[in-house]
Amino acid sequence: MSLPHAILTALLEKPSSGLELTRRFDRSIGYFWSATHQQIYRELGKLEKAGHIRALPTDSPARGQKKEYEVLAPGREELERWVGQREEPRALRDPLMLRLRATGVVGVGEGLVEELRRHRALHAARLAEYREFQRRDAARGHGTERDRVQGLVLQGGIDLELFWVNWLDKAIDGLAGPEHTPASQVG
Numbered sequence: 705m706s707l708p709h710a711i712l713t714a715l716l717e718k719p720s721s722g723l724e725l726t727r728r729f730d731r732s733i734g735y736f737w738s739a740t741h742q743q744i745y746r747e748l749g750k751l752e753k754a755g756h757i758r759a760l761p762t763d764s765p766a767r768g769q770k771k772e773y774e775v776l777a778p779g780r781e782e783l784e785r786w787v788g789q790r791e792e793p794r795a796l797r798d799p800l801m802l803r804l805r806a807t808g809v810v811g812v813g814e815g816l817v818e819e820l821r822r823h824r825a826l827h828a829a830r831l832a833e834y835r836e837f838q839r840r841d842a843a844r845g846h847g848t849e850r851d852r853v854q855g856l857v858l859q860g861g862i863d864l865e866l867f868w869v870n871w872l873d874k875a876i877d878g879l880a881g882p883e884h885t886p887a888s889q890v891g
Contacts, residue, residue, distance in 0.1 A: 708750065710737045712783045713783065721770040722744055756782055759771040759773055760773065824876065827868040828869050831862065835862065838855075
């Protein structure tokens with residue numbers, strides 16, 4: 705399971721409370737690995753019980769106070785073990801692809817092409833967002849290993865969104881015909 709490893713990664717980047725982790729998942733890690741508030745808190749408890757993380761000591765009473773967590777040596781060792789382990793690629797499980805496959809059996813239903821267009825717009829928006837991140841990061845510079853690795857993850861996201869935009873353009877054209885498809889350019 706990768707959620708504990710995503711949390712360990714985030715905590716190694718910066719010790720955080722559960723609420724801060726939730727916000728960071730929404731802003732960065734969540735682009736490729738999502739988790740709910742409840743899942744994050746549940747996993748923090750498991751990681752603490754396993755001795756992988758600990759709550760940082762505070763001067764104020766613990767009741768009602770947010771806990772900030774840091775990774776302990778066993779947590780770092782677990783993350784290093786996980787990073788180096790062999791894992792087979794996962795098959796794509798996307799309901800849209802299954803719905804499209806079903807179209808071959810039952811025919812193009814009302815709303816399918818509009819749904820494809822909606823998905824295309826969502827992927828195009830995410831692509832624009834990723835490209836903006838890339839412009840921002842380029843202006844900041846890439847000197848550290850962490851910067852380079854994060855740049856590779858971002859490039860992977862850009863490439864994946866480009867795939868979806870281009871593929872959805874073809875799917876829309878193939879199902880609606882060029883006379884129904886608005887001209888679109890990925891720039």
